[in-house]
Amino acid sequence: MKRALVILMAVVFAGFTSMDCEAAAKNYELVETVYTVEQGDTLNGIAETYMAKNDYGPREIREFTSGIKELNDWLLQRDIKAGDELHINYWVKK
Structure with missing residues (x-):
């Protein structure tokens, strides 16, 4: 029973995540930049x-x-230094 509940919750959560992404794509534009x-x-x-x-809802630092860090996996190995290029994504309202 617990396993079925966990599976059901995972399916529901995945559906909401998918819907959130679809809503973002309709009303917001993803900005991909390099700093x-x-x-x-x-x-x-x-x-x-x-x-x-970022205009797509509040975010936590x-x-x-x-x-x-996910976009720049080398940050898992070392800290930033002058001259490094960081890929950064954020959403802006269309």
């Missing part, structure tokens, strides 16, 4: 700058920073 890190930049500071440009 060149400057001396003194921090990952949190960069994330805060681009998170402020840890979530946004995590998204940057």
